[in-house]
Amino acid sequence: MVRRVAVIGAGAAGLASVKCCLEEGLEPTCFESSEDIGGLWRYTDSTDDGRVTVYRSVISNTSKEMSCFSDFPFPEDFPSYLPHSLVLEYLRMYARRFDLLRHVRFQTTVLSVRKRPDFLTSGRWEVVTECSGVRESHVFDAVMVCTGHYQEPYLPLAAFPGIESHFKGQRLHSREYRDVQAFRGKRVLVVGIGNTGGDLSVELSHVAAKVFLSTRSNTWVMSRVSHHGFPLDMVGTTRFNFLLEWLLPSALTRRIKFRKFNSWFNHTNYGLASSKSSKFKVIINEELPFCLLSGTVVLKPNVKEFTESAAVFEDGTTEENIDVVLFATGYNFSFPFLEESVRGAIEDNRSLYNCVFPPQLEKPTLAIIGLIQLMGSIIAGSEMQARWVTGVFAGWNKLPPPSRMMAEVLKRKPPVKRNPFERENLKMSFIGYVDKIAACAGVKPSVSRLLLTDPRLALAIFFGPCSPYQYRLVGRGSWSGARAAILSQWQRALKPLRTRVLADSAGSSWAWCWLCLLALPAALIAGLLLSKYPQPGWSPRAG
Template identity: 45%
Template structure:
């Protein structure tokens, strides 16, 4: 009889968990508190839960090839939808909805069996069931962080104020004057979208990263990660900031922040500069205080406003597991951000409880592949003291669960046995090795070998650049032959030199 696995949450991580369980011969039972699956990617007008806005898109592409198991269990044809994001309308439906998890507790014989009792509630009725393992896939966008005490006068403001999780549609702000507090990804997206209907939008300054292509395609390569490890943080920041300012001068747009680019999670928005230069978005300093009808900024300027949107992030908690895991200042002790190290049996794992510098869906999938193999006994976890020594967090309320995409994916891949072997690839398949090293690190790389190997992975990697460009090529443009800026011989010599350094560090 297949082991029964309780999956808490039916968002992208929960869908990954369902797929991984099925591939390992486990029986997944998914509990989703809302009326449909999709999590953050399902749009609901009028709902107060965290979800995508009406115009929301992603900054990374869900790579998938014909016949390949979907990266995030989202059935999205890669050649027939734009690369920036899947639409929230493309998600499949699920029967396991409107069921909340009240309590997860160890069975009396947990030390021997590793089993859990899960109490759920649906339509006012509670039920208890026994499971051999539990995957917590509810994520970290759960409780809105609303720092009202940091903004004097907000209690007397007569207009409307709300957290970004309560925002759904720009039409709610038609002809209004809006201030957005926070200029991270949510804040910049809201500034762009609301400015299409509002009279004026004011937003605080911050870093902008915009390259015109999905960020994981542009930045997430093994070569760039390797070179970053060789350079100091200051050198990397200098190079990255120079590249970004080559497109437009962030100081001229009021977007240059006080911190360096690597000191905070990057903001990605290609539309914001256009909204600033057209005057629809004003970039302002921090807010000093609110009055009944206006905001006063630190530079002494005042703006009459009708609404305030706090794009100030989230805190997370797991009340149904409070006996076994404690969250303190957005920190929870988990091995590889997944496994509690002090359980007698490794039958509980958290999926997607990370803030990656890259796409989260491929990470969730690889986490699920590892967790299900641990549940089956195919992979073993280290001793408790080794796991506890490995746990570390970024010292920041907003970034305690932040990880770098490729290093973290490779850590997971080593556990599963699917990390690509670059030396072997260069000796046996140089063409593929070059794309794996210098091209975007898409999830196909973790399907080349080991458990879950996919025969189409090689072809998917070699053709991924064409699929990125495919949605853009609605008009044929003749290519002009240009003389190479660097002779081929110098390119080859340079490539050999770089590879020699790589192998020296392998």
């Protein structure tokens, strides 16, 4: 029986894991190598300690209503999109509210996690830690690894001939970037057009002599601001949209998406993406189109090679006098403390059952939390993983036998291992994945049942944002404030903007009421469809 649980890392996923352990009556001990909580969101100017943090100017890409812990909303006066300082403040509030810090051992590095000799019968692990030069050995019934996937910078120098042997300028990875001051007046080449590459290109354009952004990907750019000024994810991440995408042919869905992307600006004219592209990524950036339009950022194809001071691109063009090459090429994950038999089997999250459990273990007492790429909040996704995992440890949630889990994993794994540079392709639907884990944990809400008992809430759940509060309506860990949080989320999104209040349209509330009445038949049909033809993986027993 699981009682003592080691939690490795005190970032957002680690804190959620500690709380979930406590809710299930388990005894967590969290090991954090630094001196404070927050993980990635605790910004520091220094790069010497090797710890990965956000850069100074970062703003969250997911809104507060879609990124919160499911029973702990952000303060209503916080803006919808948050700087790192407010995310960290929120994490501190969460830790205080649920008294989590007494379970965290700071400045304690985990050196190794190995199976005990009796693992086949006990499932226990030996965890060796080091604090102030003193090593300790501990025995735990289970381990939750919450170190995330932003760990080791991925720097593909071999893919760029001449960068090491000829180029005389400065080169660095985005992990080393903090602010623009060191780049003032310089000609900078940014390699990679993910969210980080886009953000840094825009920021550098304010002080650099010239910024070139090199990409080999088809990339669609979206704004955080959606219809009527509401946050993009609150408008787009709905069960109605998810069902529609599932019902429609994939070719039609893709065409609708491309038309929507191009409604802001024609991406082909900007050299970013073509509607004929089958592989593409989506980034969030309000300023990049204007920077391209004004010439402060110049888009370039993939780099073919470097000379002493120039970059030669695959289209044959050359840009001279490059001072700095900034690689925004992402990260590799690593778990150096895990024993080789476990570590070697984890190539990416598809090597794990439901992206959490290593399926080859005889006892499911090791879980990887937060190794996911979602089209939505990783904080919310990690918390759901932690709720499911601690339910498994406590005996409430059941897993299939290892053979079935392994078979499921083998079905998902591709025949060829992907390059980490292409991990955008590993992104999963937020609703699809979190619903799947929620079903396993017995906390997925039923729209059809709510239509009979609470139609107003059912409509808000189906047509409104799929916010984390939905997963606190039923099952273990249900929260009495979930319904009110769902029905008031639009008001909380607007609250920080009410610094100059104007008269509202008198008919706006009535318009919403009529919309709900008209939508009721559609919601009923959708509920029947979902109950009669459930989506793959939605069953608690799916596996």
